[in-house]
Amino acid sequence: MRHLMSPLDFTVEELDRLFDLANDIENNMAKYAHTCDGKKLATCFYEPSTRTRLSFEAAMLNLGGSVIGFSDAGSSSAAKGESVSDTIRVISCFADICAMRHPKEGAPMVAASRSSIPVINAGDGGHQHPTQTLTDLLTIRSLKGHIGNFTIGLCGDLKFGRTVHSLINALVRYPGIRFIFISPEELKVPSYITDMLKENNIPYQEVIRLEEIMPRLDFLYMTRVQKERFFNEEDYVRLKDFYILNKEKMRLAKKDMLILHPLPRVNEISVEVDDDPRAAYFKQVQYGVYVRMALILTLLGIHV
Ligand code: NCD
Numbered sequence: 198m199r200h201l202m203s204p205l206d207f208t209v210e211e212l213d214r215l216f217d218l219a220n221d222i223e224n225n226m227a228k229y230a231h232t233c234d235g236k237k238l239a240t241c242f243y244e245p246s247t248r249t250r251l252s253f254e255a256a257m258l259n260l261g262g263s264v265i266g267f268s269d270a271g272s273s274s275a276a277k278g279e280s281v282s283d284t285i286r287v288i289s290c291f292a293d294i295c296a297m298r299h300p301k302e303g304a305p306m307v308a309a310s311r312s313s314i315p316v317i318n319a320g321d322g323g324h325q326h327p328t329q330t331l332t333d334l335l336t337i338r339s340l341k342g343h344i345g346n347f348t349i350g351l352c353g354d355l356k357f358g359r360t361v362h363s364l365i366n367a368l369v370r371y372p373g374i375r376f377i378f379i380s381p382e383e384l385k386v387p388s389y390i391t392d393m394l395k396e397n398n399i400p401y402q403e404v405i406r407l408e409e410i411m412p413r414l415d416f417l418y419m420t421r422v423q424k425e426r427f428f429n430e431e432d433y434v435r436l437k438d439f440y441i442l443n444k445e446k447m448r449l450a451k452k453d454m455l456i457l458h459p460l461p462r463v464n465e466i467s468v469e470v471d472d473d474p475r476a477a478y479f480k481q482v483q484y485g486v487y488v489r490m491a492l493i494l495t496l497l498g499i500h501v
Contacts, residue, residue: 200309204367219491233262239292240266256489315496330363332485346373353420355386376401411449443467
């Protein structure tokens with residue numbers, strides 16, 4: 198039995214197969230409509246979510262399966278003091294597969310170690326968000342035809358943003374990736390990540406101003422400042438509008454640069470940018486459903 202805790206749990210070849218399957222699902226939805234008949238997905242979300250939870254649920258419903266779960270720790274037995282290990286043992290009796298989001302780093306891993314059904318990490322604190330990374334990689338591969346040989350700028354909250362951490366981890370396995378990290382001093386990417394890049398001789402640069410590096414980017418990955426991970430409100434207020442991508446800044450970008458964003462967006466991308474053909478963040482949401490469908494089939498060992 199396999200779980201998904203980090204994007205590195207799959208080899209690059211396995212990811213290629215997963216993305217091939219996701220693209221086949223995209224083009225032949227009807228073929229997959231009953232592949233999970235009788236199967237249940239449990240979504241155990243101890244932290245807020247719109248996209249990830251609903252996209253998992255839509256994915257399972259598209260496959261003919263059904264969904265149970267909770268979307269708030271307060272409405273689960275966690276409020277009574279139940280441990281994640283006990284909860285997953287209980288959920289294992291009800292469902293065939295579980296997607297779990299938790300504010301504590303490592304909680305889905307603890308659950309996986311006690312589970313008799315596959316567990317998918319749907320985001321653990323500021324640590325990892327592997328299914329967002331699968332979404333990001335599928336979007337890049339589908340819109341550009343391949344993953345590799347590009348410069349990607351990651352902008353915003355690189356300290357607390359788990360989607361950023363997972364994506365960097367995953368991209369280092371592809372050839373010719375150059376990273377540019379754009380953040381205020383206080384929200385720089387953690388040193389365990391830059392140490393890993395140094396060890397692997399992967400080129401990266403850290404800058405504060407977005408304008409200065411914009412013309413070099415093939416992808417710009419924008420992120421929101423992670424309000425819920427700040428220790429004090431004052432710091433959040435000071436940093437929240439540090440970057441605002443607008444039409445004027447987009448004039449500096451390459452004609453075929455793509456803007457990605459895991460969403461939710463707060464102020465970091467002005468709505469006027471949404472009509473720019475380079476804005477790929479809503480397409481990205483759609484790819485998130487296809488890749489989660491492919492993931493559910495893969496972890497359940499269902500071959501179509
Ligand atoms: C992200 C998350 O939860 O980490 N959202 C998502 O799942 N697409 C990004 C965020 O909350 O900023």
